[in-house]
Amino acid sequence: MLREVLEVLDPQPGEFAVDCTVGLAGHAVELLTRVGLSGMLLGLDCDGEHADRSRERLAATGLTFKLVQSNFAALPTVLAAAGIDGADIVLADLGMSSMQVDDASRGFSYVREGPLDMRMDRSRGRTAADLIAKITESELAQLLREFGDEPSADEIARAIIAARGRAAIRSTVELARVVAEAVGQPASRDEGWRLHPTQSRWNTHPAARAFQALRLAVNRELANLTELLRVLPSCLRSGGRAAIISFHSGEDRLVKESFRDGERAGWYSDGGGPLRATEAEKLANPRARSAKLRWVAASSTIGPR
DSSP, X not given: OHHHHHHHHOOOTTOEEEETTOTTSHHHHHHHHHHOTTOEEEEEESOOTTHHHHHHHHHTTTSOEEEEEOXXXXXXXXXXXXXXXXXXXXXXXXXXXXXXXXXXXXSOOSSSOOBSOOOSSTTSSOOHHHHHHHOOHHHHHHXXXXXXXXXXXXXXXXXXXXXXXXSOOOBHHHHHHHHHHHTXXXXXXXXXXXXXXXXXXXXXXXXXXXXXXXXXXXXXXXXXXXXXXHHHHHHEEEEEEEEEEEOSHHHHHHHHHHHHHHHHHTSEEEEXXXXXXXXXXXXXXXXXXXXXXXXXXXXXXXXXX
């Protein structure tokens, strides 16, 4: 949703922009190009494994930028450490990137054999395999419902607990097979497979929601988003703009409610959304089919840190 992001954020020469999820710098390069020689971009990402590639792409612009490996929940701390009093633009593109899914060793894919990891930052924290090894059946069912919107949460939780009782679940494909069998579906279909070239319907892999739920839990993604939304008003300069792209109903609900409450409190003077990806973008990038873009503009009244 690059075109939509640039339209709602409207970056101007001389402004200071923050990309909270820099990834391979797709959005960041375009933001940096527009703030220009007199502007600057700060890029954050808790996953530092592709920092060299994103740094190379940003350096090719010849413009001023800084990359920091950090979770966006720590945005005020990162700004303070850089001696920056606030941002004109803040962008967060939530969820995971294609480069993470395509790397089987990261454990995000349910169709590629790999270790059941799912950590955005592999230098710390528990893996998805660790979580599955210790969680109770009732806790797992609740996690699948809350983070995955999974209608078969009880059946899947029961099947996973039974499978781990026979042997530890360590592989992505192994877990995907357990989930698929629990709901009586084959595990060989890839997410995003189109039923017919002229149709806009999609087949979803039977393990898609379970993998999403586990990833959100392993990385504390909803808690980190909640913290970013809490501190965001104090990180924006007057007239600054923020945009967030979400891919999960729980994420979008948090963003919608926070932006609404911020407008009522006078922290934000304007906002909009959700915008959705065009059919052409969904066809080119199946991940975009669930994307929702919301945005706000900061008023002169700054919220609490």
